[in-house]
Amino acid sequence: MAKKMQTLTFRLLRKGRAPAKAISPTFAEDGEKPLTSEPWPPIEGGEVYFGQIYRKPPVWADFISTGLERTLDGMMTGGAGAVVFVPVKGRYVAVCFGQIHMALNDDAFERQFGLKVTLNSVPGSSIRSLDLATPDAVTFQKRVQASRDSDVNTFGVDQLRDIARVAGGTPKDPNFARFIAGKDSLSITCEIGPGDIEAKCAEIFQVYEKKDYRTDFKWVDNLRPVIExxxxxxxxxxxxxxxxxxxxxxxxxxxxxxxxxxxxxxxxxxxxxxxxxxxxxxxxxxxxxxxxxxxxxxxxxxxxxxxxxxxxxxxxxxxxxxxxxxxxxxxxxxxxxxxxxxxxxxxxxxAGNWFQVEASFKDSVDSFFDGIDRVAIVGKTAAHNEQELIEDLVKTRAGDLLKLDKTKINPTGVKNANLEPADFLSDKKHFIHLKDGHSSGPISHLWSQGVVSAESFVGDNGFRKKLRSVVKSEKKGFEVHLPRSTERVARENYTIVYGIMRQPYANGKLGLPFFSKVSLQVSVERLRRLGFEVAIELIEKPASSAKKKLSKKAKAAQLAIVEETEDEVLEEV
Known part of the structure; x- marks a missing residue:
């Protein structure tokens, strides 16, 4: 068969894994739907597995049958598949066809194989598609696609926070492939015939072992897959x-x-x-x-x-x-x-994989976090949740703090934005944003709330006018801590304070999850560029809070907080 341009899918077995162990139990030799396995003579040591992966009536058959008042006998949907295992340097590269992925044991294959081959062969200027994930208390995932090859810097990658999941683009060597994309598996479009499979597998494995990705995608190493x-x-x-x-x-x-x-x-x-x-x-x-x-x-x-x-x-x-x-x-x-x-x-x-955080990356994040100013506005609290803390501060700190929690102000020209300026404004010109760090709402939402509020405060005269009016109506005289809508905002006089309720770790210390620190760094850098001071307070709360039986009023208040958070961020599926 002559060469032709086609797209093939490749996967790499882990070291020491034999082809038979790459087939899931259902489709194994002694399984319910055993595949046929034979040597593949075109390649020495090659093996092929093939068969009918599934065959069943279409889901819409009953609907059609109801209208016809008879059954649609013999109508089936199905998918066949095959995989050729090619030996390469003591390992096996799997060439996959059809629906075979449904019959494979994912644990037998190398994770990030396709991603690594892609990033080793595609320069940073020729990326077409990126799937990114941002782990945090709520994990965000996004797919960014360009209409033509583009520089990776135009894809909005946050090199501090994002994990590259899938990448696709045009390799610098057109003889290797015309287009390539990969995650765990590798999809490659190239001119190839059956007689070229063995050589192509060897070439792909050679690219996999390179370190070229470190030129344009060094940030990928911030997280190293754990295989031990x-x-x-x-x-x-x-x-x-x-x-x-x-x-x-x-x-x-x-x-x-x-x-x-x-x-x-x-x-x-x-x-x-x-x-x-x-x-x-x-x-x-x-x-x-x-x-x-x-x-x-x-x-x-x-x-x-x-x-x-x-x-x-x-x-x-x-x-x-x-x-x-x-x-x-x-x-x-x-x-x-x-x-x-x-x-x-x-x-x-x-996503089923453990990653080790690269030491220098972790050190830089921890160093930045340790460098953020600490304040002690609230101190250790007996409150068990955010709502209890707010109620306590209203009772005990009426002199220096003004409650803005649940105060909703629309920026100019925007309806139903319901932007909360802060939970409290202090007489020291602190905008204080509070969050129960062990609640169902993500801590990262708190960082974003501080940034959005600060941007509106600086850039929106109408927002400042409404805020000053609210503050004056709540506590006359307290508005002197805010500029008039026509006045310049002396940003250096204001501090954005993040107060996070946390229970002590086993060693008695207070802290934040690592990726909450990462997302905090992004927000702090934005606030500093706006000209604001930023501070943080880790508020120790009782260790027994999760076991405390809440009153109906407290439960309703917590539910309101959760619902408010869900309205403003992308929650879990």
Whole structure:
């Protein structure tokens, strides 16, 4: 067969993995739907697996049958697939066709293989598409596509916060490929024939081993995938420990996020499966729902069982049946630190992969965080949540603090923005923004709130006029701490204060999750460019807050806070 331009998909088996171990149990030799496996003579040592991956009636058949008053016998949808395993330097590159991905064991393949090949072969000036994720208390994911090859700097990459998930573009060597894109698998468009497969696999593996990506994409190394089994086991135990704390009703920095960009136009219903959880339907992905199901079903297994058996099934609005969507484990987002030999290393779990935070990156983030001014406006509190703290400050600090919580002001020309200037304004010209750092709302929302409020305060005369009027009506005379709408804002006289309620860590110290520090750095840099001083206060709250029984009034107040947050940020699916 002659060469022709076509698009092929490649994956790389992990070291020591044989082709037979790359097939999922259902499609293995002794599984329910065994694939046919044979040697592939065109390549010495090559093996091919192929078969019918699925075959079932279309979901719309019943609808049509109702109108016809008879069944549509024999109408089926189906998908076939094949994979050729090509030996390369003691390993195997898999060439995939059709629907074979549904029959493969993802754990047998190298993570980020396709991404690494892409970034090693595509210069920073020739990127066409990027999928980025920003881990935090709420994980944001985005796909940015250009109509033609563009410089990576035009894609809005936040090199401090973003993880590159998928990349696509035009390689600098047109003989290697005309277009290439990859995540774990690699999609490559090139001129190729069956006789060229072995050479192409060897060429791809050679590109994979390069370090060229460090020229234009060095920030990708901020997070290094963890592949050591014993280390992953340790980190998984840290995860399981925090999950256990959540099941007891204690706080923990663990949440869930889809492991990929989701099509929200579909709509969906979710089930948590694999531990005798039947029939309970949810409409969003949330750690609280999963924990409640574990407790309802009295799950007594370990993290290994969760990784292997717990699944999330989904039913889009245009489908009739639930089908497996993700592993529960792949939806966890978690941070952990491990110490050995006097050295502490920091890790994050995202999309089923543990990443080690590069040491110099972590040091620079921690150094920036430590350099932010500290204030002690509130101090240690007996309040168990944000609403209780606000109520306490209203009662005890009426002299120097004015409550602005739930005060909504629309910037000029904007309707229904409901922008909150701050939770409190102090007589020292502090705009104080408060957040319960263990609540369901993301801490990163607090940073953004401070920036948006400050930008409106500086750049919007109408906003300042409305704010001054509100302050005067609430506490006459307090408006002297604000400029008139026609006056220049003396930015250097104002301080944006972030107050975060936190429970002490096991060592008794107060702190923030690492990626909350990263997102804080971005906001602080913006505020400083605006000319404001910025300070932070970590407010110690009682360790028993999660177990405290709330009054109906307090529950309603907390619900209002959650709903307000959900209206202003992209929540979990």
């Amino acid at each position: 089994k014993d280390l992953i086991e340790q980190l998984d135990q840290e995860l399981f420990s925090d999950l256990s704390e959540l099941r007891k009703g204690n706080p923990a920095d663990l949440h869930m996020s889809p492991p990929e960009v989701v099509d929200y136009t579909e709509g969906s219903e979710l089930h948590y499966n694999g531990f005798r959880s039947h029939g309970v339907t949810f409409h969003s992905l949330a750690i609280a729902d999963y924990v409640s199901e574990l407790n309802r079903c009295k799950f007594a297994g370990d993290i290994k069982e969760i990784k292997e058996k717990h699944r999330i099934s989904a039913k889009p609005s245009d489908k009739d049946e639930f089908s497996e969507k993700w592993k529960v484990y792949d939806c966890f987002v978690h941070e952990a630190s491990l110490s050995s030999g006097g050295t502490t290393r920091h890790y994050i779990l995202f």
